[in-house]
Amino acid sequence: MIFEQHFVPGLAIASYLVGDEKTSQAAVIDPTRDVETYIQFAKQNGLHIKYILETHVHADFVCGSKELKTRLNDDAQIITSGYGGDDWAQAFADRHVQVNETVEFGDIKLGFEHVPGHTPEHIAITLYDRSRSDDTPWVLFSGDFLFVGDVGRPDLLGEDQKQQLAHELYQSVFQRLDAIPDITEVFPAHGAGSLCGKAIGSRRSSTVGFERKFSESLRPLPEDRWVRKLLDQMPMSPPYFKRMKAINRDGAPIIGPELPGQIRQTAKAVRDRVCENCLIVDTRSKEAFAAAHIPGSISIPNGQNLPTWAGWVLPYDRPVMIVVDDPNDMSSVTTHLLRVGFDDVRGYLEGGIDAWEGAGYPIARLQTMSVHDLNRKLDAEKRLTVLDVRTEKEWNSGHIDGAIHIHGGQLQDRIDEVPKDGPIAVVCGSGYRASIAASFLLRHGFDDVTNVIGGMSAWKAADLATT
Template sequence: MFFHQRFVPGLAIYSYMIGDPKSKEAVVIDPTRDVEDFLRLARSEGYRITHIMETHVHADFVSGSAELKARTGATVHVSGLGGPEWTPPYADRVLRDRDDLLLGNLRLEAIHTPGHTLEHLTWAVYDQPRSREVPALLLTGDFLFVGDVGRPDLLGAEMQKILAHQLYKSVFSVLPAFPDFTEVYPGHGAGSLCGKALGARPSTTLGYERRFSPALRQKPEAEWIADLLAGMPIAPAYFSRMKQVNARGPRIIGPELPGQRPLSASDLYHRRCENCLILDVRPKEAFAAAAIPGSINIPLGANLPTWAGWVLPYDRPIILVINQPADLPEVVTHLLRVGLDDIQGYLDGGIDAWETAGYPLERVQTLSVHELDQQLQRGSPPFVLDVRTEAEWQAGHIPGAIHIHGGLLQQRLQQVPKDRPVAVVCGSGYRASIATSYLKSVGYSSVSNVLGGMAAWKAAGLPLATD
């Protein structure tokens, strides 16, 4: 059996390609929208991608199944167990519980494991020359992770009750049929928001999880559900949008990435792209030194797609300000993964071209932690906005600070005053740069990024509150 696991950092997505060495047919499971990696792999290994499978309708990224089908003609298999609302239109085969697929000497069986979603499937993979009765491995999608199970709270309070009950049954009624040595390959790893305690290892075994995962320790259902939901991280607002995009079927991108058009500084200044949002992906230090007024900074890195989904509106075209042209494919790929498709182009020559043309620049104010501490001891201190997670906040924060998770800033903007200076703090400065740029883009004039964030504050021995 040919087996390949692909990992996308940041969104922490695992996708898979499995092939039969004799027939040279391959199936791809839960692909992301950037399918070129699988096409290259298939060519290099001499396989034909003949089938595509999904475990469920994803919430955190745009599925690549329709894209891969358009490029290969492969047959798409999806669950129909959530009803028509959650059955994507690009499906060629709609599956029920225990339906299977034969791929040469391999057999893949769909096992209904609802709880994260209504329609969720786990794929049991049988390497038949070795065993027709015991699967070689399970592809568990967002049902079972390393150290955790999928969250049941992404479809609202009413559905949460139904899904949590189903998840309990899936864990304690379906999984016991498989032996301890069964290998488990999940749909996400550490960093994903599809659970609360995902491990960093790429795979596990059922026996290890039964012994060490709190989520697999049986207890009364109500107690188990309460423990599961306690401390669950906030789900990004874009998750609900991704569910709908995937249920309807995303737009086909094709082999050419969007956003390849260079735009002059003059084009950008004179608003040739009407209602465009300027996304600056340069490092936070470069953005602070010189930026186009109104632009939003999300520095290029593994977390770009998550924060783009959190912060950027989906109804505005995007123009990119990049550090160097070689960064463009990576930036565009990150945005496409979370459904930000309308990328009109990039600033030709970067910020240097803008500055050379004599167009206005703005600089982001910065504060050292010592400067902030001095200001807080004066009579009219700044409004300190902490944009970290709830767990980080509870572990220690600046006395008198106000906590608003950076991803919720748009919804709670009325809590941030415009009539006094605002100092934004996060763990080290990355999220604060995003929040600072967003506040300035919506009219806040006196906003500062606290350099080094809480890491610098703690290292300086400055006071902490935990209330």
């Protein structure tokens, strides 16, 4: 058996390719939208991808099943869950499966278990290597049902459904999982960093037995107590999750082999596009953005956290123009955006910010200060507001006395809570999220905004007071 895990940092997505050496056939499980990696791996290993499987309707990224099938000239079968009713049936699938059905090629047999709780239709996929055992599953592709050290969160569909789903998850964990032996290896759809669980471990695989013995989420409790513990202190979920659910239920538009947005745009064209309702996203470093940027642009530095924060803060109804340090960054920036459903990328600023300045167009700047400067200003400037944009858990672990707390992803909806009658110092963990939040404040007419470089990590390292 050929086995490959493809892991995407940031969104912490894990997808899989399994191949049978006798038949040279393969299956891909929970693919992301950038499907070239599966096509190339299969080609390099002499495999033909015949099956594409989804464990559930994903909420945090656009699934790549339709894209992969199209790139394979439709010579593959998409297989999804047959549970959950019409609201959860992925219409683009060729086959909807239930318990007791199988998919077989060569020595590989794939079975299915219905494990609702994270979502109503969720299935887990068991893999049998019949050259070793026909009745004991070697691998469990657990999707978002079971993670390393955690289980999938049941609250992504809203308050009305979370209690019912939490109780269904309890049944899945303590009854349906009983059919899987301890020795079976667990390969989930996410690792640490994903918002699809509350406390996902850093390892990317485990065994059913190890999780039964050591995972707090699998520790037996009376059902009501287990549900209360599960739902306690659940992290905030980004608003784009609801959009991802709808896209993945109906099927995303096909991208094709050529990435969109790889088009150079002159400074004049970019300026004109702003007037056409095009949003400028500046993916340079927070330091470069602070030094000079296009007025009204949004700072989201390129890197593994770009797709998460794009989903948190960018509107989906606006075309996007990109500012990059290096044109070679555009492929990664576009891929990040496509993973969370931003398809309308119109191009990038040719020549970067230097070209914009050279054309004589206005430049904006974002002030920065050190934590020591902030500490001094707090004593001297009574009107200074410290805006902390970290998570609630981070805030509770220690914050600057007198600061106001608004999660960075909620700033657009709560911007009226930020005082406009004095300077604003924005703080996060290190300065990354603060740059994003500060760019929104500048865009909304706040004219005295500062990013605190180093954030609360630097504040605590300097032994400055927290409460």
